[in-house]
Amino acid sequence: MKGMAGHRPSAVNHETSLDKRLVSWYETLLGRFGRQGWWPGRTRFEIAVGAILTQNTAWANVEKAIRNLRGAGVLSFRGMRTVSNRRLASLIRPSGYFNQKVVKLRAFLAWLGSRDGGGSLKRALRGPLSEVRESLLGVRGIGPETADSILLYAGDRRTFVVDAYTRRVLERHGLASGGEDYEQVRALFEDNLPAVTRLYNEYHALFVRLCKEHCAKRQPRCRGCPLEADRRKQK
DNA sequence: GACCAGGCACATC
């Protein structure tokens, strides 16, 4: 995919091709922050639960909910199926939208139980990627970002995660205008990066790290952003 | 007290 900003001419006149630039970003971020080893979760199931709980929610609040679930012994497929909705809601309360998220977790559990593997996420996420992805997207409460997070981080499947951080970095560095839909942004990365799962995994994690340290939403620009320095260096 | 945080589903036009 060439034209990300597509309909609109990009704010940046690329002196380097997109694929080279994206790889350069990666090398810069990796050099600056090192390997992130994502996702922050002990098990595949915990990763998937975290992906649902973090929807429009600060991660620190998700951590509290995860701790509650673990403490109650229900941070597993079997455990979570035995707990009541009321109890589940109280446990995940710190992550916000708890009534909605109970419904979403239930739908996810039902999906997991319907797949081959007896509740094993590793097995549930096997098979042709596009088919598994579509199947996940059919679950109530699982949209593209959540599906891709689960696929990549809980299933080691090669799909690029597009989230608020991904978009923020692209927009601030002139590779997106803000009008692109999810699939367009995903294609930007998947069409211009080597097809390596490990790379997709680290790349998105590095974007999150970058934004948390340099690209606060309140700030109009990223302060001390390593990617800015990298761009100046290229000229 | 306003704003923000690793979305998503649904109603309405």
Place this chain on the structure above:
DNA sequence: GATGTGCATGGT
């Protein structure tokens, strides 16, 4: 198809 709204807690 685009746009608006509800969902909710906790930190800054």
